[in-house]
Amino acid sequence: MNSAKRHEIFTCLQSTNPHPTTELEYRSPFELLIAVILSAQATDKSVNLATRKLFPQANTPEKILALGEAGLLECIKSIGLYKTKAKNILATCQLLIQHHHSEVPRTREQLEALPGVGRKTANVILNTAFGEPTIAVDTHIFRVANRTGLAPGKNVLEVELKLLKAVPKEFRHDAHHWLILHGRYVCKARKPACAICTINHLCEFKDKNFAL
Known part of the structure; x- marks a missing residue:
């Protein structure tokens, strides 16, 4: 895919959603990290x-630690892997208090040193909380990048690095959200909604499905 087509893809995505953001609800970098x-x-x-x-009960590291494991589990028990996530969150809160003055760190290395935080999570925080032009490749972005021909790769890191090179600079900050939302609601895994896709004329997917 050439650079002109990539630019047009993001121009189209921007025109339909000028100010994209995460669908996770949060009011602070710490709340976003936990989410x-x-x-x-x-x-x-x-x-x-x-x-x-x-969050109405505990939205700081100190308050979550005061809530304790039992209280935290009660709030998040509806989520998969909640026991492991609770342990990671409690350990992360301790490290934030001990080493970062209860603030969410702003570097990838410091973020990835927190329990439960990998490269994808760090990229989300850097992009959404701190405005860095990073791209967190999840299953949606991986699928869209490969299916459309935008930035094909065999693994998430390869796709991430290709996207950082391929996405025009002016779109790089919001590209993460555009691609996730496009994969979640339009370019879906089992049945892509090509008939309503705003970039179907630019997409290089060979098996387009225009049936409604």
């Missing part, structure tokens, strides 16, 4: 249901 940790192998909708219970 993203909870979102592993879970839907944003299920995470929001849990954090609506959690």
Whole structure:
């Protein structure tokens, strides 16, 4: 795919959604960090249901530690892998207090040193909380990048690095959200909605499905 086509793809995505953002509900970088940790192998909708219970009670590292494991589990037990996530969240809160003055760190290395935080989670925080032009490749972005021909790759890191090179600079900050939302609602895994896709004339997917 050439650069002109890539530019047009993001121009189209921007025209339909000028100000994209995450569907996770949060009011601070810390709340976003907790929400993203909870979102592993879970839907944003299920995470929001849990954090609506959690954040009014505890939305700082100190308050979550005061809530304790039992209290935290009670709030997040509807989410998959909730026991492991609870342990990671409690350990992360301790490290934030001990080493970062209870603030969410702003570097990838410091973020990835937190329990439950991998490269994808770090990229979400850097992009959404701090405005860095990073791209967190989840299953939706991986699928869209490969299916459309935008940035094909064999693994998420390869796709991420290709996207950082391929996405025009002016679109790089919002590309993460455009691609996730496009994969979630239009370029779906089992049945892509090619008939309503705003970039179907630019997409290089060979098996397009225009049936409604």
